[in-house]
Amino acid sequence: MDLVVPDVLEESCTTRQALERLAAKWRVLLVYSLLPGPRRPAELRRRVPGITQKMLTETLRGMEADGLVERRVLKESAPQHVEYELTALGRTLEEPLAAICRWAAQHPG
Secondary structure (H helix, E strand, O other): OOOOOOOOOOOOOHHHHHHHHHOOOOHHHHHHHHOOOOEOHHHHHHHOOOOOHHHHHHHHHHHHHOOOEEEEEEEOOOOOEEEEEEOHHHHOOHHHHHHHHHHHHHOOO
């Protein structure tokens, strides 16, 4: 199989656009946090040290807009309870991220 290398320097390149969306600081960590299943925001904050509530909310909203996560309301009345879960599209990131983890383990430093 030949490796296809797109021209990621072109702004219109879909690979570049995907890399820009995933390169946001917290997105990959949140994907990892959601791989085992749905999580409430407080659980995500505990699992991702250093993320502020503001950044968590902004990042999850962006991931929802990109179709990577689904927000589910568990309790409508105040205080509202919600949880987030990876969509089928979000789950497709598991294999490429695992490949990055393997690469990092093989090339520490």
